Amino acid sequence: MKTHSAPTVHIVGAGLAGLSAAVRLTAARRRAVLYDGAPQAGGRARSFFDSTLGRTVDNGSHLALSGNRSLLSYLEAIGARGSLTELRPAAFPFLDLRNGERWTLRPGGLWLFDKARRVPGSRPADYLSALRTLLAAPSASIADALPPSGPLHERLWHPLGVSVMNGALDRSSARLFGAVLRETLLRGEAACRPLFAERGLSAALVDPAVSWLERNGSTLRLGSRVDGLERDGDRITALSVSGMRVPVGPADSVVLAAPAWISSRLLPGLPAPAAGRAIVNAHFRLAESPSDAPLLPGGLPFLGLVGGTAEWLFLRGDVASVTVSDADALADRPAEAVAARLWTDVASALNLDGPVPPVRIVKEKRATPDQAPAEMAKRPGSRIGLENLVLAGDWTETGLPATLEAAIRSGERAAGALLGARGTTFSRLGLFPAFTLPRRGPI
Numbered sequence: 447m448k449t450h451s452a453p454t455v456h457i458v459g460a461g462l463a464g465l466s467a468a469v470r471l472t473a474a475r476r477r478a479v480l481y482d483g484a485p486q487a488g489g490r491a492r493s494f495f496d497s498t499l500g501r502t503v504d505n506g507s508h509l510a511l512s513g514n515r516s517l518l519s520y521l522e523a524i525g526a527r528g529s530l531t532e533l534r535p536a537a538f539p540f541l542d543l544r545n546g547e548r549w550t551l552r553p554g555g556l557w558l559f560d561k562a563r564r565v566p567g568s569r570p571a572d573y574l575s576a577l578r579t580l581l582a583a584p585s586a587s588i589a590d591a592l593p594p595s596g597p598l599h600e601r602l603w604h605p606l607g608v609s610v611m612n613g614a615l616d617r618s619s620a621r622l623f624g625a626v627l628r629e630t631l632l633r634g635e636a637a638c639r640p641l642f643a644e645r646g647l648s649a650a651l652v653d654p655a656v657s658w659l660e661r662n663g664s665t666l667r668l669g670s671r672v673d674g675l676e677r678d679g680d681r682i683t684a685l686s687v688s689g690m691r692v693p694v695g696p697a698d699s700v701v702l703a704a705p706a707w708i709s710s711r712l713l714p715g716l717p718a719p720a721a722g723r724a725i726v727n728a729h730f731r732l733a734e735s736p737s738d739a740p741l742l743p744g745g746l747p748f749l750g751l752v753g754g755t756a757e758w759l760f761l762r763g764d765v766a767s768v769t770v771s772d773a774d775a776l777a778d779r780p781a782e783a784v785a786a787r788l789w790t791d792v793a794s795a796l797n798l799d800g801p802v803p804p805v806r807i808v809k810e811k812r813a814t815p816d817q818a819p820a821e822m823a824k825r826p827g828s829r830i831g832l833e834n835l836v837l838a839g840d841w842t843e844t845g846l847p848a849t850l851e852a853a854i855r856s857g858e859r860a861a862g863a864l865l866g867a868r869g870t871t872f873s874r875l876g877l878f879p880a881f882t883l884p885r886r887g888p889i
């Protein structure tokens with residue numbers, strides 16, 4: 447492998463954390479070399495062509511919100527601000543699969559005082575319970591902080607909590623859930639508009655970053671697994687990349703942006719949360735051509751489901767994708783059984799019948815770190831006492847649950863730590879003007 451005399455930042459892992467660190471460093475005129483063991487970048491947020499469906503699908507449907515400021519700054523930085531579609535005004539449609547009841551949560555303004563915009567059966571005062579997650583002790587679970595039953599629990603806190611935290615409410619950190627509410631729901635309508643990757647995660651978040659990095663002198667090496675770090679005192683002196691030694695020069699540094707379970711293998715003794723639960727996605731092709739696809743009620747691209755197994759339904763062209771979080775038990779079942787179970791929910795939501803159509807099941811076994819309070823207490827910051835190595839990844843200390851926003855923020859912070867500007871972000875550096883997104887018209 448070629449070595450370079452110019453100072454280089456070696457970045458292990460080209461998921462969103464590694465990509466965001468690389469973008470920030472490259473913008474600051476450092477040369478980044480990213481190594482990823484996989485054949486494509488994007489890590490847990492990627493697209494692939496499925497030959498059974500004849501369509502490009504995502505490993506799992508992702509939902510982001512307009513309050514995800516680091517995600518939006520990252521898109522601005524790579525010139526991809528048009529790659530996500532914003533649903534405006536914010537709306538979260540739901541269906542109860544048991545009785546067909548539908549409602550749409552429409553946050554913003556005086557929404558809590560409008561029955562038609564809040565969860566049926568809930569009262570404005572019920573929503574104040576959300577504040578308890580903000581003030582919760584570090585050891586508290588969401589179940590400790592929120593009332594255990596009632597319409598709001600069943601129809602909002604439970605579905606939202608399980609999908610945001612990828613875990614049961616009684617073993618997921620209340621503080622982290624509160625941080626999401628603080629950055630989105632509590633900031634008003636403009637911070638909780640759903641953002642979708644209509645053309646897929648890779649096209650929206652990954653490919654534009656890779657092109658931008660390559661245009662600006664940085665490099666991505668795919669199929670390059672980092673299997674060891676050589677250390678001399680508190681410096682990393684070499685990487686082993688697919689068995690080959692790559693020297694880390696005196697002016698070079700390393701960003702370790704691999705998942706927690708890989709990072710702690712590369713740095714024995716590193717404190718890290720355990721791997722968490724599976725997320726299962728099923729992608730059903732509903733028609734021979736995208737133009738024959740059914741529509742969701744109101745023409746919205748997604749629907750929250752309660753009372754079944756599937757939790758969120760996304761419609762992209764003629765592919766209906768459903769996602770199930772905290773899904774270890776489901777992931778242990780054969781793909782055909784998973785498809786049959788989830789098709790029942792999709793068919794019911796879309797008023798379809800007939801046998802299971804062409805389908806692809808994706809089981810992401812370690813979709814996130816374990817977000818129980820005790821595991822989250824192990825999250826390290828970006829600096830761990832090594833002179834030329836910093837950490838990034840959704841599992842590191844960001845104050846947020848493991849999400850796209852956390853991964854991107856961690857990458858920014860890791861880069862900031864190397865640049866000596868801890869905590870600054872793309873936008874605060876003044877590198878990029880304020881962003882605007884393409885609008886999906888009012889619905």
Ligand SMILES: Cc1cc2nc3c(=O)[nH]c(=O)nc-3n(C[C@H](O)[C@H](O)[C@H](O)COP(=O)(O)OP(=O)(O)OC[C@H]3O[C@@H](n4cnc5c(N)ncnc54)[C@H](O)[C@@H]3O)c2cc1C
Nearest residue numbers: 459461462463483489490506508509672839840849850853
């Ligand atoms: C199915 C699913 C649904 C999700 N839904 C949402 C959602 O709706 N909203 C949301 O905000 N978040 C969601 N998430 C979480 C989000 O995808 C992750 O938090 C984020 O992508 C993590 O990025 P990362 O860079 O920290 O880690 P990763 O994406 O895991 O990146 C790490 C990279 O390191 C590489 N790597 C590993 N070992 C090595 C090695 N030894 N050498 C070199 N490279 C290595 C991997 O190949 C990978 O590319 C979801 C995750 C999954 C799996």
